[in-house]
Structures are given as structure tokens and as C-alpha cells.
Amino acid sequence: MPIKESAPQLNTPADTTTEDAVDSDLPGQVHRTLAEHLESRLAECTELDGGFAAAAREVSRFVLGGGKRIRPTFAWWGWRAAGGAPEGPAAEAMLRAASALELIQACALVHDDLIDESDTRRGRPTVHREFARAHHRERWAGGAAQFGMSAAVLLGDLALAWADDMLHCAGLQPEQLARGLRPWRAMRTEMLAGQYLDVFSQVRGDETPEAALRVAELKSASYTVARPLQLGAEIAGADAAVLAALESFGHDIGVAFQLRDDLLGVFGDPAVTGKPAGDDLREGKRTLLVAEALRVARERGDEERAAELRAVLGDPDVSPERIDSAREVLVRLGAQQAVEDRIAQLTAAAHRTLREADLAEPAATRLAELAEAVTDRTH
Structure with missing residues (x-):
């Protein structure tokens, strides 16, 4: 074995x-x-x-x-x-x-x-x-x-x-388990829904930013941050205000976490990420990074760069040179910076939620630190 x-x-x-x-x-x-x-x-x-x-x-x-x-x-x-x-x-x-x-x-x-x-x-x-x-x-x-x-x-x-x-x-305790099962059950279904929509968007060739964000919300944000936070809070017997604050914070940081993953999947160092460079492009993933590039290309009428990017998507045998060219396209069309800006906006919104929420310490401070750690990383 x-x-x-x-x-x-x-x-x-x-x-x-x-x-x-x-x-x-x-x-x-x-x-x-x-x-x-x-x-x-x-x-x-x-x-x-x-x-x-x-x-x-x-x-x-x-x-x-x-x-x-x-x-x-x-x-x-x-x-x-x-x-x-x-x-x-x-x-x-x-x-x-x-x-x-x-x-x-x-x-x-x-x-x-x-x-x-x-x-x-x-x-x-x-x-x-x-x-x-x-x-x-x-x-x-x-x-x-x-x-x-x-x-x-x-x-x-x-x-x-x-x-x-x-x-x-x-x-x-039985009442704790009953409360915890609410986010647990939702998390499992949302995770599988996001995984299916990820595959579905690839076979349909759905290139819209809206579709990419929906996958990010379900496939990663839900089961990475939002539902785990709710799981712990529900087991502790949190009130409605705390649950609402954690839901908002968890959604924003969860999506930002996935968007950082998308950037690392294309621009990350394989020695750090443990995955080959440009793997997301080879797999044909319609991430927000790709969707933003294609949206800008359509608005500019830049079919040459759009075609260059589409030719790489889903090609398992694409050469490192063409991966490098696709990266350059993503940068030139402003997609890399657009995703960085979205990450910054989501992280800022999550910090505002924490400042306005009535959360026990040291949790409020640690959550603020975690928000930075998971959205500003190299692996």
C-alpha cells in the first residue's frame, strides 16, 4: 500500500x-x-x-x-x-x-x-x-x-x-450540539454546492465576475471562515447580534481568503505554495482574476489578449512560457490589481464590523489579527 x-x-x-x-x-x-x-x-x-x-x-x-x-x-x-x-x-x-x-x-x-x-x-x-x-x-x-x-x-x-x-x-451538551449542527449542516451542503458550481462554470465557460464570486462564497468563504465562526459561536450560545457580526465578518474575510488563493494559484511561488506555478490556469478555473481580465478585454475590444488567455485555460500541457505570457496579460489588463483592491476592500469592511461589534476579548483582537494573516499571505 x-x-x-x-x-x-x-x-x-x-x-x-x-x-x-x-x-x-x-x-x-x-x-x-x-x-x-x-x-x-x-x-x-x-x-x-x-x-x-x-x-x-x-x-x-x-x-x-x-x-x-x-x-x-x-x-x-x-x-x-x-x-x-x-x-x-x-x-x-x-x-x-x-x-x-x-x-x-x-x-x-x-x-x-x-x-x-x-x-x-x-x-x-x-x-x-x-x-x-x-x-x-x-x-x-x-x-x-x-x-x-x-x-x-x-x-x-x-x-x-x-x-x-x-x-x-x-x-x-445536547443543546450545544443541536445549535452547532445548524452551521455544520449548512456548511457541508454549501461546500459541495461551491465545488459543483466551480466545475459547472468551467464546462459552461461562464466568464462573469458574478459567477466567480458565487463560487468563492460557497466553495471557500462558507466553510473556511463564516460557518466555522458560527459553529463556535452557536456552541457557546451566542446571541443574535454576535452571530450577525460574525456572519458579516466571516463572509468578507472568507471571500478575501479565496481571492488571495486565486492570486497565489497563478502568481505564487511553487516552492512556497506546494503546487506547480499557474496550476489554476491549466485547470481552467474561471476565478475572479480571470473573469476580471476577460471583462476588461471585452470592454476594450482587446480580442487578442482575451484569446491568448482563453487558449491557456484548461490546457494541461501548456508550456511555462505561455503561462508567463498569460500572467503578463492578467497584469496588463489590470486584473491582478483589481483582485488586490477587492481583497483590501473586503478586509477593511471586516475590520469595521469587528470595531462595531460587541465581542469578548481577547477574541476581537485575535480575529482582527487573523483577518490580516489569512488575506495577506504567500501560501
Whole structure:
């Protein structure tokens, strides 16, 4: 099987969280919580079948092997913004609920890489490529690509199932779980809707900025920032005013986060992003960056540059030289600057929301810092 290693062993003790441990080292605490959960799930898989357990370890490796833990971080600070405690049994339950978001993220990324036929993720082969290589290496029967695709679909589904299990077994009180399920259920549907619309816009050739923004709202803004914030706030029992403020802040920062991703997908450094340069262009993604360039080209009657850009979109074999030319087109048509301006506007609006909201400290300050961190980044 592709993955030989087991989930990494952590030296962090698994006792009750402290304010310093969670508020100051949230990624580390999320990692610890996920490692504990995944260890128990892999033990269950081993009892079922050794071959399946070996495959399931890929989910553990994928989840524990990287990622910025953005979604659990926003969920935790949604909890704290609504007055949730920084320590104690309630905080431990919230930490487990927030950590479950990383398993939803794993599902989304594994399936997204398969849909986009991506070769790498975080500087490593994508899951479907890894299993295809294993098939080829072991000289198994049938097609390697088909096996890799099948494994990725099933392991992505497994991550989603484990996410639901982790939320329901987090130790929340019944009324907390009932409130938390509202954004949780909406988030899952919105994520899949955004993924479908992303694919749909590509096959239809929808080049409008409106379509690109709708995909950004559903595919990324919802499940990256807005719904995680609401999850934490709902579990804490937030009032309507706090929920409204977090919804507005989460939407603006979530869209800005995706727009930054769009820029990095074209202009980012592969050594930092872990993905080939210009991958979004090869995959034919109609992002706001592309939509803005084509809109300006239409207004100017610049069919030459529009044709040059369209010729690159969706061409998996496009040369690095043509990618460079497409980047130049995006810059010359002002699309890169237009997206940068939109990110700045959304971030400013989110900061205004925070200033006007009545959120508990230190959550208000930390959310302001997070807004900058996720929208002004290089990976």
C-alpha cells in the first residue's frame, strides 16, 4: 500500500487544556486532538481489515502532515467571541468539535485534487496519484489511474464520515450540539454546492465576475471562515447580534481568503505554495482574476489578449512560457490589481464590523489579527 508510516506520536500530554495551551498554541492543540481521534479510528480499521487500515492511514497522514488549521482556529475564536471558556471540560469539547473541521477539509482537498487532476498537494503527490503509483509499483490488476481515483473517492468519503463522528462524539451538551449542527449542516451542503458550481462554470465557460464570486462564497468563504465562526459561536450560545457580526465578518474575510488563493494559484511561488506555478490556469478555473481580465478585454475590444488567455485555460500541457505570457496579460489588463483592491476592500469592511461589534476579548483582537494573516499571505 502507498503509506507505510503510522500517525505521528506526539509528546504533548492529553490532559485538560489550559488557557495558555489553547489560546496561545491552538494549532498544536488541534494536532494533538486530531492525532488522538485518528489513532482510535485507525485501530477500528485494523480490526476490520489490514489492507483497509493501510489505506486509511493515508487519511491520517494527510490530516496530520500539514495545513494551517484555519477552520478550527476560526471556530475556536467564534467560541471565545461569544464568551466560551478558555479551559475546562467545555473547552475540551469545543476543541474536539473545532478539530473535526480539519477532516472536512481533508475530504474537500482529496476530492478537489481528483476533480482537478492535480499532481501535487503540499509538495507531495496527491492521494489519487499516490495510490496510482502504488498500483503500478505492485503490478496489481486493472488500471492504475482508475484505482487511484477509486481510492481517493473512498478515502475522501471516509474523512467526511469521521468528521461527523468526531463532532457528535466531542462531548458537547445536547443543546450545544443541536445549535452547532445548524452551521455544520449548512456548511457541508454549501461546500459541495461551491465545488459543483466551480466545475459547472468551467464546462459552461461562464466568464462573469458574478459567477466567480458565487463560487468563492460557497466553495471557500462558507466553510473556511463564516460557518466555522458560527459553529463556535452557536456552541457557546451566542446571541443574535454576535452571530450577525460574525456572519458579516466571516463572509468578507472568507471571500478575501479565496481571492488571495486565486492570486497565489497563478502568481505564487511553487516552492512556497506546494503546487506547480499557474496550476489554476491549466485547470481552467474561471476565478475572479480571470473573469476580471476577460471583462476588461471585452470592454476594450482587446480580442487578442482575451484569446491568448482563453487558449491557456484548461490546457494541461501548456508550456511555462505561455503561462508567463498569460500572467503578463492578467497584469496588463489590470486584473491582478483589481483582485488586490477587492481583497483590501473586503478586509477593511471586516475590520469595521469587528470595531462595531460587541465581542469578548481577547477574541476581537485575535480575529482582527487573523483577518490580516489569512488575506495577506504567500501560501
